Amino acid sequence: MFGAKKEEVSQALLGVDLGTTGLKVVELAPDAGRIRLVTYGYADVPFGGDASALSIDEPKKLAEVLRGIITASGMKATKAVASLPAQSVFHAIISIPTPKSAKDDIRPVVEAQAGKLLPLPVSEMIIDSHIIDKDFLPKEGAPTVDAPAEQKVKTVRVQVTAAPKALVEKYLAVFALAKIELISLETEVFALMRSLIGKDNAKTMIVDIGGDRTNILIAERGVPYLTRGIKSGGGAVTEALSSAMSIGLPEAEATKKDLTLGASSTMPPAILAAIKPLLHEVKYAVDINLQENTQRPMPVDKVILTGGSAALAGIDAAMTNTLNTNVYVGDPWARIATPPESRGVLDEVGSRLAVAIGLAMRVVPEKDK
Numbered sequence: 001m002f003g004a005k006k007e008e009v010s011q012a013l014l015g016v017d018l019g020t021t022g023l024k025v026v027e028l029a030p031d032a033g034r035i036r037l038v039t040y041g042y043a044d045v046p047f048g049g050d051a052s053a054l055s056i057d058e059p060k061k062l063a064e065v066l067r068g069i070i071t072a073s074g075m076k077a078t079k080a081v082a083s084l085p086a087q088s089v090f091h092a093i094i095s096i097p098t099p100k101s102a103k104d105d106i107r108p109v110v111e112a113q114a115g116k117l118l119p120l121p122v123s124e125m126i127i128d129s130h131i132i133d134k135d136f137l138p139k140e141g142a143p144t145v146d147a148p149a150e151q152k153v154k155t156v157r158v159q160v161t162a163a164p165k166a167l168v169e170k171y172l173a174v175f176a177l178a179k180i181e182l183i184s185l186e187t188e189v190f191a192l193m194r195s196l197i198g199k200d201n202a203k204t205m206i207v208d209i210g211g212d213r214t215n216i217l218i219a220e221r222g223v224p225y226l227t228r229g230i231k232s233g234g235g236a237v238t239e240a241l242s243s244a245m246s247i248g249l250p251e252a253e254a255t256k257k258d259l260t261l262g263a264s265s266t267m268p269p270a271i272l273a274a275i276k277p278l279l280h281e282v283k284y285a286v287d288i289n290l291q292e293n294t295q296r297p298m299p300v301d302k303v304i305l306t307g308g309s310a311a312l313a314g315i316d317a318a319m320t321n322t323l324n325t326n327v328y329v330g331d332p333w334a335r336i337a338t339p340p341e342s343r344g345v346l347d348e349v350g351s352r353l354a355v356a357i358g359l360a361m362r363v364v365p366e367k368d369k
Contacts (some may be wrong), residue, residue: 014080014180015191015360016066017353020307021045021056021235023065023212024353027075028336029359036337037346040353041073056170069305070180079181082171086215089187090125090162091227092117093132093216095155095226102138102352106131106158114160125162131234132157132223135146159223161187184362189217189224191358192306193331203289206330207282207319208354209307211235214278216285218300226289230281234309239276259313269366275315286323305329310351332357 012029022045027038043065045051069075091175094113099106110129115122131137133156166183175182192206204218212235218226234256242252259268286300303325305316310329319327332354333346350357 005100006357011079011363012077013360013363014070014077015356015358015362016080016082016360017356018054018062018082018085018189019190019210019355020085020213021051021054022352023069024064025066025069025073025075025358026353026356026360027073028078028357028363030363031337034337035361037333037339038077039073039075040349041069041075042349042352043069052186056167056174059173059177060168064175066174066178066180067136069286070178078102079183080175081184081362082175082182082185083188083191083355083359084163084167084171084185085256086188086227087213087229088167089189090118090160091187091189091224092160093223094108094158094160098153098156099137099138104138105243110158110160112277113158114162118162119162124126124165126165126168127160129161130223132159137191141219145181163187169308174310186359188215188355189219189227191355191361192217193224194359194361195335195354195358196304196330200336203298205210205282205285205303206302207278207305207307207310209233209278209305209309211219211308214281214307216282216291218285220298226285228281228285230278232277232281233307235275237271237274237309237312240270244268254307256312267312267318272314272318275312275318275341279319283322287326299326303327306330306351306354307333330354335361 001207012027015026015028017024024032024042028035045054052058053065056062079313092114094110096106096109096113111122111127114127115131118125120319136153136156171185172182183254188208192208196206197204197219203218205216207216208215210233211233212233214230214233216228217224238252240250241255242249245252245255289300303319303323305327316327317328329351332350336357338346
């Protein structure tokens, strides 16, 4: 999206995830019919620290940080796919009249319909679209015989994703300064679906808990039907611990990192209170999903947690109790060949790197060359 259409590469590729509190980079390469981890690196902003070096509005500083991660990690790839922040990207599913012919250009219709919803004029946005109901489209070369009126499908659904041109230009500037070829930009939503869902067609919710923001999406058969973002994340947990334990924010952040699933299965009351707004929003997203499918209710089959705070002690149990649905921490390495001796470390950082992994998975496995 927002770059070379569907471009994939058969050499090592970088996935670059620029978050609000950190920059994550993963290098993947094709190897023996699979995708193999080459290396990874990241730079985090200390809690409450100066994040200006990771601001897209400071291209030189950001390019230096990106170049520093690449150099320090020994990355050799020269091409990258990067993510656009979910809060800056428009997602919607719209309906348009079914084309009369397979040769009809639907783009003007899509832009006209999407233009009614976009936060900026169409001329200031880059729009990517994908037809969901492909089975209802006229077939190429089929005889032009009109079907009975009662058999005709009057509309088809189109998935629309759009981003401001000005934002895309800023990303291009950063990668040019870092001397990395940016072959494509895509949203965090699709990167997470690639790394955590793959070809699973079940209706799945992904809850990506970042530093100061949590993104929620519900997808089925490769289509994100619902996306929501809330201004709450791991930072709220750090602040709650700081207040409850009367310690500074740096100490509270270190304590939060110690409260992982491997250390304990019980969530401290202070953390449970801090994540209640998040639990409420996740439940609300599930309810919206059911309300929008009243004719054929399709509940969420499973919930996958990811992001820097996904492994907090008891968070999966708390969400399971709220939703009455299977909830577990996702494994973005499941479709990647990784060194067995590194699994401990990789499991620890996997949730934080899920977006970057999904981006770099655009590399083509050798069997598909």
